[in-house]
Amino acid sequence: MEDFELKNIWQAYDRRIEEARVLNLQSWALNLRCFETLQTEKARYRLNTLAAYKGWVAVLGVLWVLFLAMLVWGNWFSNPYFTISVGIIMLFNVFAVAVYIRHIIIIRQINYSESITSTQEKLAVLKLSTINSTRILMLQIPFYTTWFWHSSWINYSSSSFWLITFPITLLFIILAIFLYHNISLKNMHKKWLKLLMMAGPEYKSLLEAQSFIAEIDQFKKDLI
């Protein structure tokens, strides 16, 4: 088979498209009046799947932050351990919400008229940035074990505090530091990380984004 034969087949296909109403989509594409409906009814609500997911997470995050803010406000230093712990958890969540909102803005600003490798690379990198925010969020874990501390408890039941509660917090500090250092793209294949990330619906898209970046890199290489 010669090159021109491939092109002839494609041209025959082209003619078929012109002649025949091949698919429903063609009747849709031709009936551009439908586009008016799309413009007015659908388009203004439109976000792509990733942005929509991040949008929902951001909304839930805002609600969670508001709830935590109410707790901090309502217990303002009546118990410093509670106020500081919940306050720090709240700050981590403010960070997460800000990251998600920033992602949504970037997604909406992505320019599809740029070259394919450049646009697709940006999209994939954006997806992968989730892993960075995840590892930072891990640092809040120990504060979930300190909000119920109280000075009277530490002073009067010091043995149970120092022998049970404090070591548990210490373990969570070690765990948080371990996760912060080890949640990374190079460890994505590891079983424990897979199990941890499986809980999040973004895991699959992270893996796909990672392999797609490799694909784009390979594609961009000049082969001789």
Add this chain to the structure above:
Amino acid sequence: MDTQQSREEFYKLITFNKGIIIKICNSYCADAGYREDLAQEIIYHLWKSGHSFNNNYKFTTWMYRIALNVAISFYRGKTKAATIVSLENHHTELADTGGEEAEANINLLQHFISQLNALDKALMILYLDEKTYAEIATVLGITETNVATKLSRIKARLKQNFATVNQ
């Protein structure tokens, strides 16, 4: 693009170049339901990106960039099963348009193209649509040398596939 006149112009340009959208949708989506969604998505992005059209480029080059970018993003979000065009599926859609051998070749070519990865697929579509190496390089963001090398490999693969089927 928000006046009635620009809207009319947009409609005309889309209608005139509808083949591009249809071919890209067919190549990236096996499922007719998804194809309709993808076509809507492409037209929406073309409309939304209207301001980015630069008269220094051909309209079709700009259109290919947007349509392929949208299709690849769409493709990444779907399962492989929904992206590979089966021969049976395609045969049904083109069945009443005549010419059995031509029909079979079109189905085969579509099937083989659908098996390529997202970027190679874009490259092949642009090549088959008679784009120059310079245009293909601009749309994809790679060098012309790279376009030439990759094309010769993909063509060799497609020809090999045809040869295997025809044996």
